[in-house]
Amino acid sequence: MVTATGRRLCWSSAVASGFESLGGREQSSSIHSVQIRTPRKMPYEIKHVFASLPQMERGVAKVIGGDPKGNNFVYTNGKCVIIRNIENPAIADIYTEHAHQVTVAKYAPSGFYIASGDITGKLRIWDTTQKEHLLKYEYQPFVGKIKDMSWTEDSKRIAVVGEGRETFGAVFLWDTGSSVGEIAGHNKVINSVDIKQTRPYRLVTGSDDNCAAFFEGPPFKFKFTLGDHSRFVNCVRFSPDGNRFATASADGQIFLYDGKTAEKICSLGNGKAHDGGIYAISWSADSTQLLSASGDKTAKIWDVAANSAVTTFGFGSDTLDQQLGCLWQKDYLLTVSLSGYINYLDKNNPDRPLRVVKGHNKSIQCITVHKNDGRSTIYTGSHDGHINYFDAETGENDTFSGKAHTNQVSSMAVDSSNELVTCSMDDTVRFTSIAENAYSPQNSIKLDVQPKSVAVGAGGYAVTVCIGQIVLLKDKKKVFAIDSLDFEPEAVAVHPCTGEVAVGGTDGNIHLYSIQGNTLKDEGKSLPVKGAITSLAYSNDGAFLAATDVNRCVTVFTVADGYAEKDRFYGHHAKVVCIAWSPDNEHFATGGMDMMVYVWTVSDSDTRIKMPGNIKIWSCIATPKPLKRMTHLPLGGSAIM
Template identity: 30%
Template sequence: MSDLKSELQLQSTLAAAPAMTRAQSNHISADPATAKLFAYGSANTVIVRNVEDPAQVLLSHRHSSAVTVARIAPNGLLVASGDKDGNISIWANRSDTAEKYRSKLLNGAVRDISWSDDSERVAIVGEGRGDFATVITVSGSSLGEITGHVQNIVTCDFRKTRPFKLFTGGADTKVCFYEGPPFKFAHSVASTFKATVTCVRVSPDGELVACVSGSADILILDAKTGKDVKTIPTGHQGTIYSIAWSPDSKRFTTASADKTVKTFLVESGEAVASVVLGKSIPFMQQSVFYSAAGVVSASLNGTLQFLGDGSAVQKQWYGHQKPLVGLFFDAQSNALVSFATDGVVLKWPAAAPGSAEPITVESDVINCAAPVGTTGTYVAVAGTDLVIVNPSTTGPATVLCKEANHALGVAALNNGTFVLLYRNAFSVFSAQGKKLHEEKIAQFDGSSIAVHGDIIALGGDKVVRLYKVEATGKPDLIGTFQGRHTVPVTAVAFSPDGQSVASGDSGKTIFVWSVADPSKVLYENLTFHTLRVTSLAFQGPSTLVSGSVDASVIVWDLDGKRRRVQDYAHRGGVSVVALGAPGDLFTAGGDLCIRRWAA
């Protein structure tokens, strides 16, 4: 096949949620220039978003390990990001730009980053073996030694006005004060903290520093001298992970493990607002910042809450924190539905680009999912349960049975039955969840399943088996495709008319063959991918879409013997491809984002 020069046109990106780690600070902040942009990490990707538009998303794929923090420079033009391996990248805040600086500066995870007010200096703190922090110019020149701590440093912040001063907080319960450049240790603050200092932030007017920790108090310091000013009790019942100042420096807001966000007046210490975000662990509040939209907090489950003046939830943004196992477009509701391995199911209405609605499943794991015809409902394997998910209702998923343990794939047939694929067997269940039949397949190593009407295609080790499944549950083997794949089959899909099947394998090869005569190969050796094929979908009888671990998406014009290739569609590989409205293609991948392409 010959290559077309044109690539797929990206229409939009549905952003992943911020990656959060329980029992530690997860710092997010808005850009000081406009207070509209904010950045965070998701897997190995940095995501920059706009508080005024959930559909405005910039992805940066510069890290090879999990991103732990990202901060936008005061001028809004640069971003500094760090990862769990101690690498720092400084890059222009726009797409398709080269890095200005990259280096491994710490021997452990980067935990916080702070910019000087002139956007010329960057402080980096985190974990290590003796060296827990450094200060550099944007070109990488060292600006002094950060000493004074004996354990990991988890937070830092520059004084926003000259002369430059830097504050840090660490696992050794210390708050340290530095002057420079070159930056030198001035003194540590004798505080009453008995646990890790989780966040230090200097007020926008440069007068005060607010420090929080595992205790329920806020320590206020003089930003010029580093001396203790006062302590404000908060009443929080858990660790305070984050604190943020209002733009006028007259109030600050805290986020706590007790699932609350509170706002206080600086002068009096009075609590003027408090919001409870939930009752369970996923609603622990890990970060908070002020933006052009007011106070924004982030939960452990990645949900972003927009709180206005801090007194009530005005809106929430959702996204995925774990890999997707299902992605389906429902034409009736004009919405996309996504399923992730952590049990999170989201509905993305086309009428509200970039926004998602959570669907209740009441499970912390989903193994696989499939649409139930064109009903707008879905069947999923949630741990040991086979469940029906209805995005149009507010209640939890309906449990059909509890016999789905170890299922690798699921399909809904047009006769009302469901098929669960296992490694060396498959089972047929009625619409009520009763097991009708179990078929053993010796040494099959099943991994993929597709359905058309009452016929299923099962992909296994070097083979695809076709079965016709009766409403009674009895399956009949009607064909086998073998002798062409030399490695395990990892993806299968039926053409819209059910006359052909596409099968892709772990060795990058795709075949399209006839259902009526599996020995008849219609299109062979589609081998432009370089790694395992993960997902297949037909756009028409002779147009096939494939995704791969090699991070590419390919649209194959089978009759025209042409292909359109989108390299680097998703950092970490493409896990799912799905058809949308006519001309639309959706993909999901290792960056945990969903992307819509004109195809």
């Protein structure tokens, strides 16, 4: 079909897909969705943030910070701090100003600030009331990983502990950094700290030296150690009323002490509280009960006065079901599994959580969007081989069931049969029904070499580019391969209806092929661009082909004119890594290593929407609807819409 302007159109139901990964660079596991309201005036707003899960490590406790106002909770992933609404965790915000991996974040009791610490010992205190999250103060209490922190109830003093080189902790005034005591008494890493929220102040720490330490102040001075545990002390917490504090250890025991004198009261359960190590504890607001999370894959609620477990929550038998963090905030009881899943516990049904918040906790490498029955679903593939699907409106998500890819998912697209086609560093291409959302072992095609990118066409065809090879697949079978290439392929796109195939190489050229039955024919034509190609995409009507390259340029070709160059688009200040077309075929979006996303107008290279974000690296983009919305992936474990 040819329009009055001579553009050859091919009507296709395909929606722009995600793109190849950034070869080993850390990327995001959260999803952001941006609402573009008036392209000519260039405004935009973030509509959704589909946040990443906490970044977990086996055998290491995860601190989940509570909101004193009871609305949110906070945790870390990579260089990001994630703030989520506790009633509706689909509502989220991301703080991305740390230069290094963030390990812990805690609200000030006032609720107006959050303090977050990283692996270098840098502590940042920043505003929570404004969307810009302006930095208030920054300190370096010691050099080394910060593992935990605590504020005094007036939000004026902060205690910080961790893996310092010369000291394992510090306590200081929040607005000047002046010391208000000394954290001493331990000869190994301090894992946990807490300050009594009533006067007179007391401070307690827990360490890898199997001891807890008790301090009085301010200025805080070491009084004595508590040596009741036989293994690492992972968590210490005062009750909200200050009358008691509890210590939890890798030895499976929880001890209770008097909050003012540190006199030992009892051992919960009169022995071992759990069959495995205990990583986190959290008190109820009325100080009568305690929630504990353990590596034995259970969590328990303890009646402190009765010294007994009143509820035991089971999570399964898999290693990933180990419980490494917990939070009791108002009526919400949360635990965090080794998988990163956030479990909302139901006291009335301890064998089944009220809800399980899922997502990615490793970097997302690729994305595609598919629309069915008026609803858009976002599909994402991550560095660890997991594939998730998100409802674009609600953020509700889950993972595909069955045996997944065993390595990074590098590229994905939805074909005309409503199957998700993915390629992975495990040297396979898989076809997965999006109706069933379950992997099928028989629909996995083993390749000779590692694939980099995959694209789908009409008639059951798919093309994947591998290291030194181009592979044609039809009806879920490998039917043809080209091995003797004089260039290294990096990206691929298939015309939505003609069978033309564009392959982008590191030689800075687009090489054209055509699908003819079960073979790929080299058309002997190449299209030069400004540098090594990073991604390719045909417009949805097949009228244009766009290419991004390492030299910050986007080049668009007109297909009907024999792939004549239409225009070049400049604006990025670093390598452009991904591209997606709007379904209106008049606009496309690009993401680059300069932390920018641009929306361009094909007919006017000077018209663009510049979306600088707080996000560090873009890995891929997809567009659910014309002009109004797109989904892109930044650093830190989340996605923006």
